[in-house]
Amino acid sequence: MDALRKSETVPKGETTTDRRSDREVVVTRTFNGPARIVFDAWTRPELIMKWWTPASFGITFISCEADVRTGGTYRFVMGHPSFDQPMAFHGRYIEVVPNEKIVWTNEEGGENGSVSTVTFEEKDGKTLLVLTDVYPSKEALDEAMASGGIGGFPEQFNQLDALLAGL
Numbered sequence: 001m002d003a004l005r006k007s008e009t010v011p012k013g014e015t016t017t018d019r020r021s022d023r024e025v026v027v028t029r030t031f032n033g034p035a036r037i038v039f040d041a042w043t044r045p046e047l048i049m050k051w052w053t054p055a056s057f058g059i060t061f062i063s064c065e066a067d068v069r070t071g072g073t074y075r076f077v078m079g080h081p082s083f084d085q086p087m088a089f090h091g092r093y094i095e096v097v098p099n100e101k102i103v104w105t106n107e108e109g110g111e112n113g114s115v116s117t118v119t120f121e122e123k124d125g126k127t128l129l130v131l132t133d134v135y136p137s138k139e140a141l142d143e144a145m146a147s148g149g150i151g152g153f154p155e156q157f158n159q160l161d162a163l164l165a166g167l
Contacts, residue, residue, distance in 0.1 A: 015154040022138035025145070027131040029157045033164045035099045035122035038129060041160055041167070042102060042118060043068040051163045053078060054155035062086050070096050074104065106133075112140035129157075 015029045031038050041047045045064040053059040062077040075090040091105035091113070100120055106113040114133040121128040131153070135141040 015157045017153060019141075019145075020132075023135045023141055025133050025141060027133075027153045027157075029129050029153075031127045031129060031157075031161060031164055032125075033127060033167070034125060035120040035127045037164060037167055038127045038160075039099045039102075039120055041163060043096075047163065047167075048076075051156060051159040052076070054152040055159065056155060057152065068093055068096055068102065070094070072096070109140070112136060112143065114140070114144070 015027060018026045018028075020026050041051065043066065045066050048066060049061040049064045052064075053061065057080070059078045059080045062079050064076050066072075066074040066076075068074070070093060072093045073090070074093070075088060077086050077088045079086045087108075089106065089108050091107040093102065093104045094115070095101060095103040099122075101117065103115065103117045105115055112135065114135045116131065116133050118129060118131045121130070133141075133144075135144065
């Protein structure tokens with residue numbers, strides 16, 4: 001599958017995941033709503049908490065801090081009945097262009113953490129979202145894919161779709 005799709009070739013509601021290289025994976029989805037609303041769902045903690053974790057995973061948000069601006073930081077703390085203690089995901093925002101782009105680090109993985117970029121391209125009231133994760137090595141991406149972390153995007157994005165319908 002061609003990871004460099006144009007918005008008209010990715011139907012609304014279809015999430016595609018393409019491994020572009022040994023270190024890069026691209027997830028694509030078209031949402032029914034303007035870029036500013038989709039961007040809000042990625043930047044407002046009260047909205048992030050409603051869709052970020054796949055419901056079937058049984059993970060709950062304990063806290064969500066997100067200072068979504070260039071130079072800002074985030075910290076998501078989550079719990080699960082099988083966790084001995086809460087798990088924190090954290091990093092910093094490298095670049096934020098309102099309604100267009102967010103680039104952030106995923107620092108909980110230490111030297112295996114990825115850099116994520118999400119772009120929002122609006123056309124005819126719909127938003128093409130392209131999420132790219134670049135890992136420091138093939139092994140780090142292999143590990144992320146094997147752990148199922150990347151596989152949750154279709155469910156997460158279905159939850160985001162449902163949230164957007166109510167905004």
